[in-house]
Amino acid sequence: MPLNQQTIQNLSWLARLKLPAEREGKILNDLQSILDWVEQLKEVDIEGVEPLVSVTDGIAPMRKDVVTEGDQQADLMANAPESVQGFYVVPKVVE
Amino acid sequence: MTNLTDLTIGEAAQKLANKEISSVELTKAHLAEMENARVLNAFITETPERALADAEKSDARRSKGEVLGVLDGIPIANKDLYCTKGIRTTAASKILSKFIPPYESTVSQKLIDAGTVMLGKVNTDQFAMGGSTMTSFFGTTKNPWNLDLVPGGSSGGSAAAVAAGLCMAATGSDTGGSIRQPASFCGITGIKPTYGRCSRYGIVAFASSLDQAGPMARSVKDCALMLNAMAGYDEKDSTVANVPVPDFTKALTGDIRGKKIGIPKEYRLDGLNPDVQAAWDKGIQLLKDAGAEIVEVSLPHTKYALPVYYIVACAEASSNLSRYDGVRYTTRVEGKSLDELYENSRTDGFGDEVVRRILLGTFVLSAGFYDAYYTRAQRVRRLIYNDFMEAFKSVDALLVPAAPTPALSEAEMKAMKPIDVYAGDVFTTPASLAGVPSLSLPVGLSGNGLPIGLQVVGKHFDENTVFQVADVLEKAAAFNQKPHHVKGK
Numbered sequence: 215m216p217l218n219q220q221t222i223q224n225l226s227w228l229a230r231l232k233l234p235a236e237r238e239g240k241i242l243n244d245l246q247s248i249l250d251w252v253e254q255l256k257e258v259d260i261e262g263v264e265p266l267v268s269v270t271d272g273i274a275p276m277r278k279d280v281v282t283e284g285d286q287q288a289d290l291m292a293n294a295p296e297s298v299q300g301f302y303v304v305p306k307v308v309e
Numbered sequence: 310m311t312n313l314t315d316l317t318i319g320e321a322a323q324k325l326a327n328k329e330i331s332s333v334e335l336t337k338a339h340l341a342e343m344e345n346a347r348v349l350n351a352f353i354t355e356t357p358e359r360a361l362a363d364a365e366k367s368d369a370r371r372s373k374g375e376v377l378g379v380l381d382g383i384p385i386a387n388k389d390l391y392c393t394k395g396i397r398t399t400a401a402s403k404i405l406s407k408f409i410p411p412y413e414s415t416v417s418q419k420l421i422d423a424g425t426v427m428l429g430k431v432n433t434d435q436f437a438m439g440g441s442t443m444t445s446f447f448g449t450t451k452n453p454w455n456l457d458l459v460p461g462g463s464s465g466g467s468a469a470a471v472a473a474g475l476c477m478a479a480t481g482s483d484t485g486g487s488i489r490q491p492a493s494f495c496g497i498t499g500i501k502p503t504y505g506r507c508s509r510y511g512i513v514a515f516a517s518s519l520d521q522a523g524p525m526a527r528s529v530k531d532c533a534l535m536l537n538a539m540a541g542y543d544e545k546d547s548t549v550a551n552v553p554v555p556d557f558t559k560a561l562t563g564d565i566r567g568k569k570i571g572i573p574k575e576y577r578l579d580g581l582n583p584d585v586q587a588a589w590d591k592g593i594q595l596l597k598d599a600g601a602e603i604v605e606v607s608l609p610h611t612k613y614a615l616p617v618y619y620i621v622a623c624a625e626a627s628s629n630l631s632r633y634d635g636v637r638y639t640t641r642v643e644g645k646s647l648d649e650l651y652e653n654s655r656t657d658g659f660g661d662e663v664v665r666r667i668l669l670g671t672f673v674l675s676a677g678f679y680d681a682y683y684t685r686a687q688r689v690r691r692l693i694y695n696d697f698m699e700a701f702k703s704v705d706a707l708l709v710p711a712a713p714t715p716a717l718s719e720a721e722m723k724a725m726k727p728i729d730v731y732a733g734d735v736f737t738t739p740a741s742l743a744g745v746p747s748l749s750l751p752v753g754l755s756g757n758g759l760p761i762g763l764q765v766v767g768k769h770f771d772e773n774t775v776f777q778v779a780d781v782l783e784k785a786a787a788f789n790q791k792p793h794h795v796k797g798k
């Protein structure tokens with residue numbers, strides 16, 4: 215799968231990263247060499263093989279979805295770069 | 310008098326119990342050693358006041374006869390990936406360089422509850438992505454065996470600190486080898502337990518289906534003592550198994566007669582480093598001499614483990630790291646729009662390797678490529694898992710190298726392409742993908758005097774056999790060399 219500048223720019227946008235133009239070439243080469251290397255997985259016969267998502271299926275029970283440690287707004291907001299009255303502050307998103 | 314920073318946990322616990330030493334004395338000795346060894350850059354954040362307060366509390370408990378257990382009063386360090394309440398937790402990144410967690414990770418809390426003394430937070434590769442600590446925003450940790458060499462990674466700060474006697478044990482975490490490879494590079498012991506054995510709650514997430522907490526220490530028994538405290542069910546992590554945790558030290562019987570040890574033929578790589586091959590051959594012989602039966606086994610999909618690992622781990626990382634957006638975790642680079650704020654904050658806050666992995670993960674999860682890359686990798690992962698299940702029908706454990714080489718220099722690693730760096734994980738990623746436990750312990754030195762580790766790999770939730778075999782190998786190998794630097798300065 216050959217990558218190009220456009221692919222890198224699209225991926226950067228999806229990942230909300232803004233690569234400086236001078237770094238795009240290097241990243242493109244790196245990703246291209248990694249993708250060429252993973253091509254070898256195409257030789258494996260995976261017919262009828264289910265994807266392995268978790269190795270703890272069936273032994274790790276879910277608990278009830280209930281609040282156990284509520285009322286910690288001040289603690290949770292303490293790391294916000296900017297907050298007002300318990301809300302995160304971001305640039306205006308609605309004109 | 311015995312050097313207090315040379316003791317194993319078992320020895321120190323005995324001296325504490327006999328009132329030969331106090332936890333404050335033991336802690337001060339380690340704090341002094343940390344100061345002497347600043348050149349190693351093992352710690353990101355030292356917490357001497359907290360350590361002394363912990364030690365005083367431990368001594369007070371002991372004087373009242375209220376000792377919490379064998380770890381009470383033992384000084385340890387935490388990998389800076391474990392959230393520690395009120396103490397900066399950076400994941401060795403710029404984006405979290407000011408983050409002060411409002412809560413404690415389950416595993417570090419369990420170690421507090423066991424009475425341990427927390428000396429500080431040790432270095433790691435950024436977000437645990439790397440095998441050298443070179444991706445850390447806080448600089449590379451040096452290997453105490455040779456300051457020109459890297460300590461391995463990602464838990465390289467933990468490994469260097471334990472090897473140099475700056476702490477008696479440290480927490481590590483292992484996604485594709487991040488406990489086992491640095492243990493090998495620094496000549497110490499570390500175990501990646503079964504996936505699901507320890508809670509991941511409060512450990513900064515890299516790849517959630519692979520990340521596992523584990524201890525690093527200077528002996529197999531010390532790792533067993535640490536894991537006793539660290540393991541167990543936790544309602545806060547839906548991937549922790551609700552299974553009983555045995556006393557792992559009971560597994561150290563010293564007797565492995567009749568145990569079947571598998572040697573996977575696919576691990577015999579062409580051109581394997583001769584020192585590593587020699588260490589492996591030596592380990593096989595020592596187990597045979599101890600009465601184990603050596604059996605050749607096959608794990609046919611071994612060669613696909615690395616590409617599968619990098620697809621799965623990067624996919625999960627790209628998802629996990631999307632939370633660092635310049636809005637919630639202390640660092641922000643302003644932008645005109647919300648998207649620009651995200652872009653500026655993330656671009657400024659993540660290092661090159663993290664960016665590379667996020668982009669690769671984004672690619673394999675993106676529309677049009679998801680099935681061809683991500684789903685295919687998950688399907689091959691099942692075949693790798695099945696290989697282990699099949700092998701474990703005929704053997705009790707496997708013995709394989711921990712890393713393809715002894716420790717490398719920073720200059721050597723800088724000259725390597727990403728995929729050549731990734732190849733350093735060739736012996737560790739298969740067990741990660743299968744979720745099985747694996748312990749790395751030193752068995753000898755290379756021709757130029759560097760430690761070499763081997764892994765004992767076991768069945769799911771059978772750390773007991775892993776410890777039992779590793780303990781016998783440790784005693785037979787009698788690896789007692791110490792790093793040149795710091796120790797015996």
